[in-house]
Amino acid sequence: MTLLVTGGAGFIGSNFVLDWLRGSDEPVVNLDALTYAGNLENLASLDGDARHVFVRGDIGDRALVDQLLATHRPRALVHFAAESHVDRSIHGPGDFIRTNVNGTYTLLEAARGFWNTLAEAERAQFRFHHVSTDEVYGSLAPDAPAFTETHAFEPNSPYSASKAASDHLVRAWHHTYGLPVVTTNCSNNYGPFHFPEKLIPLLIVNALAGKPLPVYGDGRQVRDWLYVGDHCSAIRAVLERGRPGETYNVGGWNEKPNIDIVHTVCALLDELRPDPAGPYARLITHVTDRPGHDRRYAIDARKIERELGWRPAETFDTGIRKTVAWYLAHGDWVARVQSGAYRDWLQRHYGDKA
Numbered sequence: 001m002t003l004l005v006t007g008g009a010g011f012i013g014s015n016f017v018l019d020w021l022r023g024s025d026e027p028v029v030n031l032d033a034l035t036y037a038g039n040l041e042n043l044a045s046l047d048g049d050a051r052h053v054f055v056r057g058d059i060g061d062r063a064l065v066d067q068l069l070a071t072h073r074p075r076a077l078v079h080f081a082a083e084s085h086v087d088r089s090i091h092g093p094g095d096f097i098r099t100n101v102n103g104t105y106t107l108l109e110a111a112r113g114f115w116n117t118l119a120e121a122e123r124a125q126f127r128f129h130h131v132s133t134d135e136v137y138g139s140l141a142p143d144a145p146a147f148t149e150t151h152a153f154e155p156n157s158p159y160s161a162s163k164a165a166s167d168h169l170v171r172a173w174h175h176t177y178g179l180p181v182v183t184t185n186c187s188n189n190y191g192p193f194h195f196p197e198k199l200i201p202l203l204i205v206n207a208l209a210g211k212p213l214p215v216y217g218d219g220r221q222v223r224d225w226l227y228v229g230d231h232c233s234a235i236r237a238v239l240e241r242g243r244p245g246e247t248y249n250v251g252g253w254n255e256k257p258n259i260d261i262v263h264t265v266c267a268l269l270d271e272l273r274p275d276p277a278g279p280y281a282r283l284i285t286h287v288t289d290r291p292g293h294d295r296r297y298a299i300d301a302r303k304i305e306r307e308l309g310w311r312p313a314e315t316f317d318t319g320i321r322k323t324v325a326w327y328l329a330h331g332d333w334v335a336r337v338q339s340g341a342y343r344d345w346l347q348r349h350y351g352d353k354a
């Protein structure tokens with residue numbers, strides 16, 4: 001039994017691989033192109049562990065994906081690989097279409113070809129797990145009910161449109177070809193190994209460097225925050241017990257305006273690493289808003305709780321405290337990400353075998 005994971009060197013993917021191998025000896029084959037967002041150093045604790053097979057490659061490379069499926073014969077494919085940053089999608093949407101849309105299409109076709117070769121029992125067991133986002137549903141009015149799985153798709157950014165397109169492809173491959181897919185649409189994650197272009201890690205690393213803390217517009221946009229470990233446990237639950245063809249919304253029951261997040265992070269840093277120059281909140285700087293900025297996301301996660309018994313284990317208070325403490329304890333990781341040295345990891349650790 002083996003899992004094929006895509007994007008397992010990114011933020012959520014690396015947390016998932018580490019989490020999986022803490023709880024199971026089922027090997028993981030990890031296909032990741034190591035774009036700027038991929039950091040093999042996140043998986044350094046698995047060096048020499050035969051249960052983790054890393055393959056550097058693109059999900060759009062059909063021959064490579066076919067070869068991995070034929071060689072490792074996974075019982076499931078867990079698909080994290082994506083371009084994931086909304087701001088980057090505004091400046092350069094091309095990579096988002098290539099990876100999120102065309103890449104997902106290539107994976108689906110490769111998975112379908114492999115699945116068709118399986119014996120009856122293995123065909124029934126196989127899963128294509130597509131990891132998606134709440135952003136496909138668009139933006140909510142302040143008093144509107146949270147997104148359910150039947151909410152219309154109304155994506156507003158090139159990123160969310162590309163993810164919505166991939167969700168539709170996944171749905172169609174089930175409906176038309178019978179491929180046993182499951183999709184999870186998750187809210188904003190935070191936790192260890194989060195690349196410091198995203199709000200929470202950016203706040204922490206900028207504050208520690210005495211740099212401005214950029215708040216887009218009025219900072220009253222609302223996100224529903226989920227600790228990354230809880231996302232990993234939700235994926236495990238859906239892989240084990242999810243019904244093929246279904247989608248499951250995953251969220252933290254944790255809606256918060258951005259400005260509250262900023263103040264919470266500042267207060268934790270004031271407590272854990274006080275700055276002699278004064279409270280970190282002095283660095284808060286309102287900047288020009290993100291074009292087309294979605295005002296509010298909120299996930300109704302009752303289906304996954306009702307059907308699969310999943311609920312988040314962390315509250316925002318416990319999760320954000322752990323996260324700030326992790327960044328304080330991992331200044332080296334941050335420094336290597338900021339200097340670009342993290343990109344040399346492959347060469348430094350695998351030498352010519354890279």
Ligand code: NAD
Pocket residue numbers: 006007008009010011012013031032033034035036037038039057058059060079080081082083084085099103131132133134163185186187188189190195
């Ligand atoms: P990330 O940007 O941190 O990591 C993406 C990973 O995919 C990187 O390791 C990168 O090298 C790899 N990758 C990119 N293009 C590739 C390609 N063409 N072939 C192979 N690998 C490639 O992303 P993340 O935040 O960990 O998100 C993972 C998934 O979860 C994405 O599909 C994202 O849409 C979804 N998601 C993220 C969040 C969140 O809050 N971060 C919330 C909900 C859903």
Ligand code: DAU
Pocket residue numbers: 084085086087132133134135186187188189197198199200202214215216219221222223258290297
């Ligand atoms: O909702 C799930 C999505 O969450 C995922 O699908 C995406 O991959 C992930 O990047 C995240 O998208 P967001 O755009 O919500 O995350 P980001 O961290 O970029 O921004 C969070 C909020 O903070 C958003 O309202 C924009 C705001 N923001 C962000 C940055 C980077 C700021 O105010 N200042 C900033 O500097």
